[in-house]
Amino acid sequence: MTKLIKLENVAIGYDNQTFVDSINLSIESNQFWGVLGPNGSGKTTLLKTVLSLIPPLKGQALIQNELVFGYVPQNEKFDPIFPISVYELVLMGRYSRVKPASRLSRVDKEVVEKSIEYAGISHLRDRTFRSLSGGEKQRSLLARSIAGEPDLLVLDEPTASVDMKGELEIMQLVKEIQSQRKLAVIMVSHFINTISEYSDHIILIDKDSNFFEAGEKNKILDKEDLGKFFGLNLNLN
Amino acid sequence: MEILSEFINSYFLWRDPMIVAAFTGAICGFLGVYVVLRRIIFVSATLTQISSFGVALSFYLEGIGLAVFSSLIGPFALSLILTMIAAGFYALKRDFSRISREGVIAFGFLAASGGVIILGDRIASGVHDIATILFGSAVVVDPIDVYLIPGIAVLVFIIHLLFYKDFIFVSFDTESARLFKYPVRRLNTLLLITVALVVAVATRAMGALPVFALLALPPLASLYITENLKLVFLLSVIFGILSAVLGYFFSFVLSMPTGASIAVTASAFFIIALIWREIKQ
Structure with a gap:
């Protein structure tokens, strides 16, 4: 397995305010990482540090040369004033491989069409992104993320605004993408069951108690420790 | 009919201002789509006021005997420099601790508007000139504008054609x-600089009010009519041209202030689009 990202003794936070420090993490290809933590625990800040969108306050973030990210942000972050079609949205995913002021080639457009088809949203191709349901938006964002043929897929609460059926469909699609393309996935979710079902590695993070733990699922998902972490009596069967 | 034939016979009077108005309408309509989508309508209003301030300041410097300075930095150059500085500031400085961005935009608008009126009171040719700067003139345009404005419009279109995908990408995500x-920072700055450049030349030629109206209203009308982004740009250019040309026409034949006439014509397109949308729904 190829090492994609290594965080060495990293502190994460904003404006010199440390959320969590002493983070050590190594992400390799074909791994599925789930990130768990309460609201405001620093999950998204961790993702943004991994994505190099914000620099670590301390330590080193080593990223493999020319690593291509696929990113599925929370869908409500997009301003609905933009009449962007699903096709135009998915095209943007391909920009990771197209330089500024350059045009997309015929091959790029073929990859985009295939990504739309793969995500099962061909019927939504010409609809505006803003007019879609929560589940349709997530599928479109997944199509966008795979259009860039990424090495690492980063998902920020991809099932937050969908119902149970939609959640299942989206997670199956994510798992299919990961296993077929052998790429690494990091996914933030509030749903412990979702994380425990689909991921093989887990990160627990909590800003308030400066807590960070990462490792293989079986080692992390100790019911007692996890219960203490969330302050709940958990049943993860 | 009589009015129309009189208008046609006065071709030599309105040809140049009409060319300037049409190109201003087209390029403002186009750039206005970004202005509206990025929710910076009031940045564009502020830029038009700062541009006006630059023009007024140039007249003022000439009036107080600094003609040498004024000939080196004429109304266009001074207006352009101030508008560019303001555009650069708004593009690069996005976070203002404790106060909102809108507050700083309002500060720029109010300071420049107040400055224009104070300087207007002191420049030799007085109130009439300042009214022209703010609201536009129907009578004449500087002969150089007949070449300058189409030239800048074409240059800006080429830049936008080249960076279309990038400007949309950094604006949306x-x-x-x-x-x-x-x-991202360089693309945002380039985008706002093209807006500032157009605002600076167009405000000096046509006045602050019509330029602001042409930046805001054609894209708003287009966004009501279609959900296709490329069509939004195209319709906005068409509405911009029609608003400017028809506004000028009404101003000419009905002896109305030009800037106000263009703003009202652009508003009419907005209302028609609103009604269209309501009927369609």
């Missing part, structure tokens, strides 16, 4: 653009 190593 800044975070992914950063992730894909796009030069």
Whole structure:
């Protein structure tokens, strides 16, 4: 397995305010990482540090040369004033491989069409992104993320605004993408069951108690420790 | 009919201002789509006022005997420099601790508006000139504008054609653009500089009010009519041209202030689009 990202003794936070420090993490290809933590625990800040969108306050973030990210942000972050079609949205995913002021080639457009088809949203191709349901938006964002043929897929609460059926469909699609393309996935979710079902590695993070733990699922998902972490009596069967 | 034939016979009077108005309408309509989508309508209003201030300041410097300075930095250059500085400031400085961005935009608008009126009171040719700067003139345009404005409009169109995908990308999803190593800050600055350039030349030629109206209203009308982004740009250019040309026409034949006439014509397109949308729904 190829090492994609290594965080060495990293502190994460904003404006010199440390959320969590002493983070050590190594992400390799074909791994599925789930990130768990309460609201405001620093999950998204961790993702943004991994994505190099914000620099670590301390330590080193080593990223493999020319690593291509696929990113599925929370869908409500997009301003609905933009009449962007699903096709135009998915095209943007391909920009990771197209330089500024350059045009997309015929091959790029073929990859985009295939990504739309793969995500099962061909019927939504010409609809505006803003007019879609929560589940349709997530599928479109997944199509966008795979259009860039990424090495690492980063998902920020991809099932937050969908119902149970939609959640299942989206997670199956994510798992299919990961296993077929052998790429690494990091996914933030509030749903412990979702994380425990689909991921093989887990990160627990909590800003308030400066807590960070990462490792293989079986080692992390100790019911007692996890219960203490969330302050709940958990049943993860 | 009589009015129309009189208008046609006065061709030599309105030809140049009409060319300037049409190109201003087209390029403002186009850039206005970004202005509206990025929710910076009031940045564009502020830029038009700052541009007006630059023109007024140039007249003032000439009036107080600094003609040498004024000939080196004429109304266009001074207006352009101030508008560019303001555009650069608004593009690069996005976070203002404790106060909102709108507050700083309002500060720019109010300071420049007040400055224009104070300087207007002191420049030799007085109130009439300042009214022209703010609201536009129906009578004449500087002969150089007949070449300058179409030239700048074409240059800006070419820049936007080249960077279309990038400008849309950084406007819609800044975070992914950063992730894909796009030069977000430089693209945002270039985008706002093209707006500032057009605002500076167009405000000096036509006045602040019509330029602001042409930046805001044609794209708003287009966004009501279609959900296709490329069509929004096209319709906005068409509405911009029609608003400017028809506004000028009404101003000429009905002896109305030009800037106000263009603003009202652009508003009419907005109302028609609103009604269209309501009927369609």
